[in-house]
Every structure is written in C-alpha cells, then in structure tokens.
Amino acid sequence: MHSLKDYLRLYFIIETQYIKARMQYRADFIISSIGMFFSSLATLGIFWVILGSIPDLAGWSFMQLVFIYGFYMIAISPMQILFDHIWQIRFHVQQGTFLKYYFRPLNMMFYYMSEMFDIKGLTQLAAGIVILIYASIRLDLDWTLPRVALLLLTLFSASLVQISITVLAGCAAFWVLDAYPVLGLAWKLREFAPYPMNIFDGAFRFTFTFIIPLGFVAFYPSQLFLQPEDVSSLVYFSPLVGVGLFALTYWVWTKGVNSYTGTGS
Amino acid sequence: MKSYLAVLRGSFMVGLVYRFGFLFSIAGNIIYMSITYFLWRSIYQNRETLRGLTFDQTYIYVALGSAVFILLKTYVDWQMSYEIREGTVATYLTKPIDLQFYELFMSLGFFLMSLGAITIPTILLLVFVFRIEIPLGLGLAIFPFSLILAYLLSFCFDYFIGLLCFYTESVWGLSITKEILVTVLSGALIPLPFFPDVIHKILLWLPFQAIYYTPLTMVAQPNLGWGTFLPMLAVQLFWVIALFTLTRLFYNQAIKVLRISGG
Numbered sequence: 431m432h433s434l435k436d437y438l439r440l441y442f443i444i445e446t447q448y449i450k451a452r453m454q455y456r457a458d459f460i461i462s463s464i465g466m467f468f469s470s471l472a473t474l475g476i477f478w479v480i481l482g483s484i485p486d487l488a489g490w491s492f493m494q495l496v497f498i499y500g501f502y503m504i505a506i507s508p509m510q511i512l513f514d515h516i517w518q519i520r521f522h523v524q525q526g527t528f529l530k531y532y533f534r535p536l537n538m539m540f541y542y543m544s545e546m547f548d549i550k551g552l553t554q555l556a557a558g559i560v561i562l563i564y565a566s567i568r569l570d571l572d573w574t575l576p577r578v579a580l581l582l583l584t585l586f587s588a589s590l591v592q593i594s595i596t597v598l599a600g601c602a603a604f605w606v607l608d609a610y611p612v613l614g615l616a617w618k619l620r621e622f623a624p625y626p627m628n629i630f631d632g633a634f635r636f637t638f639t640f641i642i643p644l645g646f647v648a649f650y651p652s653q654l655f656l657q658p659e660d661v662s663s664l665v666y667f668s669p670l671v672g673v674g675l676f677a678l679t680y681w682v683w684t685k686g687v688n689s690y691t692g693t694g695s
Numbered sequence: 696m697k698s699y700l701a702v703l704r705g706s707f708m709v710g711l712v713y714r715f716g717f718l719f720s721i722a723g724n725i726i727y728m729s730i731t732y733f734l735w736r737s738i739y740q741n742r743e744t745l746r747g748l749t750f751d752q753t754y755i756y757v758a759l760g761s762a763v764f765i766l767l768k769t770y771v772d773w774q775m776s777y778e779i780r781e782g783t784v785a786t787y788l789t790k791p792i793d794l795q796f797y798e799l800f801m802s803l804g805f806f807l808m809s810l811g812a813i814t815i816p817t818i819l820l821l822v823f824v825f826r827i828e829i830p831l832g833l834g835l836a837i838f839p840f841s842l843i844l845a846y847l848l849s850f851c852f853d854y855f856i857g858l859l860c861f862y863t864e865s866v867w868g869l870s871i872t873k874e875i876l877v878t879v880l881s882g883a884l885i886p887l888p889f890f891p892d893v894i895h896k897i898l899l900w901l902p903f904q905a906i907y908y909t910p911l912t913m914v915a916q917p918n919l920g921w922g923t924f925l926p927m928l929a930v931q932l933f934w935v936i937a938l939f940t941l942t943r944l945f946y947n948q949a950i951k952v953l954r955i956s957g958g
Contacts, residue, residue: 455865457863458864458865458867458868460868461863461865461868461869461872462865462868463868465867465869465870465872465875466868468871468872468875468876469871469872469874472875472878472879475879476884479890479891480885480889482890482891483738483745483746484738484742487738488737550868608716611716611718611719611720611723612719614723615719615723618726618727625730625734629737630730630733631733634729634730
C-alpha cells in the first residue's frame with residue numbers, strides 16, 4: 431500500500447516526463463490552447479449577446495452570470511487537466527491495451543488517469559480565475575477569510591461533481607462497445623452547467639439537481655456568494671454531493687475494471 | 696463520377712455501423728431542444744417580440760438549428776488529419792481522383808446517413824412531440840436548396856482546416872477554434888438580429904452566416920418573399936464558389952509541404 435505522499439511524488443514524476451514529451455509539439459500546444467480558450471468562452475459570449483437585448487435572465491444580471499461562469503470554468507478544469515485520459519478508454523478497452531493497467535501495484539484509476547495531463551486545460555483554469563476575480567470586483571463582493579475558504583471548499587466539491595459525471599459516462603465503455611456517444615452526451619450537457627437552474631421547471635430542474643446534478647457544478651454553489659441571505663437549503667448539500675458522487679463513480683469504475691475480461695489477444 | 700459514387704456508398708455503409716450513436720445523438724438533440732426551450736422562454740418572458748422576432752420564430756430557428764447541426768458537421772477535417780497521420784492520404788494521391796471531390800463524396804455518405812438517422816427523426820419529434828407549428832411558406836420550399844449550399848460551405852471550411860493539417864499535423868486546436876467561430880458567428884446558437892447592431896452588420900458580410908443563419912431564417916420567417924430570399928441564395932452561392940476556388944488554390948500550395956513517413 432502506498433501513502434498519499436508516494437502517490438503525489440509519483441504523479442509529479444510521471445507528469446514531468448509527459449509534459450517534456452508534449453512540449454516537442456509546441457505549435458500544437460499553442461493552437462490547442464487558443465482553441466481551448468475560445469471554446470470555453472463560447473457560452474459566456476451567448477450570455478453577453480442575450481443580455482444585450484434584455485435586462486436580466488430569470489432574475490440574474492449579466493455580471494452575476496459572469497461570476498457563475500468563472501466559477502464553472504474553474505470547477506471543470508480539474509476534469510480537463512487531470513482526468514482527460516477518460517476519453518481514450520474506449521480504445522484501450524476495445525483493443526485490449528487496457529490490460530496493462532492491471533499489472534502495476536498502483537491504484538488503477540490513479541495509474542490510468544496519470545497517463546495524461548492536459549496542459550491546455552491550464553488556459554481554461556487561468557481564464558476562469560481572471561473572470562471570477564473580475565466579476566467579484568464588479569459585483570463588489572466582500573471576501574473575508576472564511577468566505578475564501580468556503581469558495582475553495584465549494585470549488586473542490588463542484589469539480590468532483592464534474593469529474594464524476596464525465597468518468598461515469600466514460601465507464602460505459604466497460605459494458606457497451608462504443609462509449610463515445612455516452613461521453614459525447616455528458617460533454618454536451620456540461621455546457622448547460624453555467625445556466626441559471628431556475629429557468630428550468632419540473633422534470634428538468636429535478637434531473638439537473640438530483641439525477642445528473644449539473645446544478646452543483648456552478649449554479650447552486652455560486653448562490654452562496656451571490657445572494658448569501660437568500661440561499662436555498664439545497665446549496666448546503668453541495669460539498670456532500672461532490673464527495674458522494676465521486677464515491678459512487680469510484681465504485682462503478684471498480685465494478686467495470688473487475689468485469690473487464692480483455693480481448694483475448 | 697462513378698468512382699466518387701462508390702466512395703459515397705462506402706462511407707454510407709461505414710456510418711451504418713454506429714447505430715447506437717444515433718440514439719444518443721437524438722437523445723442529445725431532445726435534451727438540447729428542451730433546454731433551449733426553457734432558456735428562450737425565460738428570455739422572452741411576457742415579451743411579444745424581441746429584436747423583431749416572436750418567440751415562435753426564434754424557437755423554430757434554434758431548435759431546427761440543433762437538428763441540422765450534426766448534418767452540417769462534415770468531420771472532413773478530422774478525417775483528413777487521420778489520413779495524414781496514418782499516411783493513407785498518399786494512396787489517394789496516386790489514384791486518378793481529385794482530393795477535394797474525394798473528401799466531399801466521402802462526407803456526403805455521412806450526410807445522407809445522419810439526414811435519415813438523426814435530422815429527420817429530430818424534425819419529426821419537433822413537429823409531433825414538441826408540437827411546434829412550422830409555418831408554411833415560400834421559405835420552406837427553398838430551404839432544402841439553401842441547406843445544400845450551406846453544407847457545401849461548411850465542407851469548404853472543414854476541408855480548409857484539413858489542408859492546414861498538412862502543415863501542423865495536428866487537428867484538435869484548429870478544428871475546435873474553427874467550430875467555435877463557425878457556430879457563434881454563423882448564428883447557429885442565437886439568431887443574428889440579437890447581436891449588437893454593429894456586429895450584426897459585420898457578420899452579414901462574412902461567409903459564416905450563410906451556413907446557419909440563411910437556411911434557418913427561411914424556415915423561421917418563410918414569408919419574407921423572393922425579394923429577400925433571392926439575394927440570400929445568391930450570397931450563399933457566391934461564397935460556395937469563392938471558397939471552393941480558394942481551397943483548390945490553397946491545395947496546390949499545401950500539397951508541397953505534405954510529408955508522409957513510411958506508409
């Protein structure tokens with residue numbers, strides 16, 4: 431059994447090598463970073479255009495939406511940077527190369543995910559931080575030390591929600607031949623996480639709160655900072671949701687890993 | 696011509712393999728159309744019109760936009776980057792076929808596939824389940840022609856990115872950047888009149904709007920008349936011819952840097 435410290439050291443060693451290898455393709459890195467930057471700002475652009483025609487969207491001003499958006503961009507970054515290898519899982523499972531991950535005395539999820547470190551995701555993270563700071567200055571938010579701690583805690587939990595949704599979708603690869611559409615759907619849904627959940631009603635709000643809890647990626651936790659005096663009690667569950675969902679994901683992953691029989695070649 | 700039709704048939708068959716994917720694409724479309732319904736409902740609230748468009752017009756526009764979105768994605772850029780990396784592009788170059796037409800017919804197979812498997816089911820759902828009344832009018836009759844021109848334009852953009860891969864040998868960043876530019880600037884997500892006036896005017900001068908804004912407007916506002924539709928079609932045709940020619944010229948340049956290692 432390895433300690434957390436061992437894992438951190440190991441991760442550092444693996445990623446240093448990985449980054450060195452990636453840096454051979456510098457042009458690709460620069461173009462990809464630009465692409466990442468534009469694609470992560472697309473929905474914000476939509477908000478900007480829409481809020482040019484109307485004063486508020488379901489009670490939220492443009493700057494409040496910008497805050498939620500900044501929160502969202504930071505919250506999805508750990509998924510992008512640390513768990514990006516999930517996209518390759520269907521190839522590994524189909525071609526049998528997934529077997530190699532069984533042969534090291536390491537946690538398999540750790541070993542599998544450590545094979546990729548998405549550098550361009552750092553652009554997204556940086557942009558998210560800038561946007562969040564900008565919006566909180568414009569909104570005149572009061573940052574005390576406990577509130578900053580609360581922000582970090584909620585961001586941590588929100589990023590676990592995003593990681594869980596995507597990894598769960600990727601785990602479909604263990605049971606169906608082509609998991610790409612499942613992942614694609616999860617990816618498409620992700621774009622709706624920064625929308626104010628109160629525009630939905632009935633079944634949709636229920637789904638995005640309890641079944642595919644997209645609301646916990648950005649909208650619910652952001653309320654703690656945007657309107658602390660008027661927070662629905664759901665919001666206080668957001669740290670629990672992240673950890674609980676990740677535990678479920680880990681359980682499903684383990685199930686999938688144990689049921690995988692290779693390709694026979 | 697016969698050989699290109701064989702290419703088309705082949706890619707159609709390949710598309711058939713991914714039946715499971717179609718279900719998810721349709722499911723994705725349903726979710727997307729519902730979400731946009733809620734979004735635009737809360738944008739309109741009790742307003743009769745916004746920027747000269749009623750809620751129904753805007754909703755038909757964006758919902759149909761999501762139905763044809765998958766159709767207008769040719770994936771030619773990804774296809775070409777794969778062919779370049781694997782070196783198979785070299786075998787096409789030795790054959791007496793034209794690369795641009797080869798890629799076009801290759802993508803047409805997928806076009807027909809997704810038309811039948813995704814777009815038409817989505818439109819049927821839109822009409823029968825979502826109960827959207829698509830108004831009848833001249834625009835609806837011209838729409839198929841406009842859509843074909845839009846497809847050819849979208850192909851030109853993707854083919855151009857594919858040719859750029861001759862230089863970069865990687866596609867992700869280029870393709871994502873192109874996709875975002877096209878979807879936002881073409882009015883695929885928001886009808887162009889919602890953009891600030893200056894930007895709206897500039898966008899009308901760019902080729903992007905001919906991909907989504909033109910065909911979608913024909914369905915959303917089918918009674919604008921020939922006086923509006925004819926110039927729109929002419930502009931589309933102009934961009935198709937211009938971009939087809941430009942990418943052909945660019946091919947002559949790009950082919951010089953192509954290096955295939957092994958094969």
